[in-house]
Amino acid sequence: MERERKEDCEMLRKIGFGEAEVRELSRLRRDYYEQMRQQATREMRRFEFVRWLVDTGKLTDQIA
Numbered sequence: 277m278e279r280e281r282k283e284d285c286e287m288l289r290k291i292g293f294g295e296a297e298v299r300e301l302s303r304l305r306r307d308y309y310e311q312m313r314q315q316a317t318r319e320m321r322r323f324e325f326v327r328w329l330v331d332t333g334k335l336t337d338q339i340a
Contacts, residue, residue, distance in 0.1 A: 281302070281305075285298050
């Protein structure tokens with residue numbers, strides 16, 4: 277992945293992006309991937325909680 281980022285940065289420089297622009301785009305990419313990682317973690321925790329509810333009988337498919 278690090279190699280791809282270096283190649284991406286080099287491509288941006290070749291097509292005319294300045295160094296500051298390349299750094300900002302890299303920062304935006306990092307922030308985006310971190311947000312996606314955090315979202316995936318939250319979703320996994322929700323699924324684990326639902327699984328626990330089902331396993332303990334606190335959640336069923338029967339209507340009360």
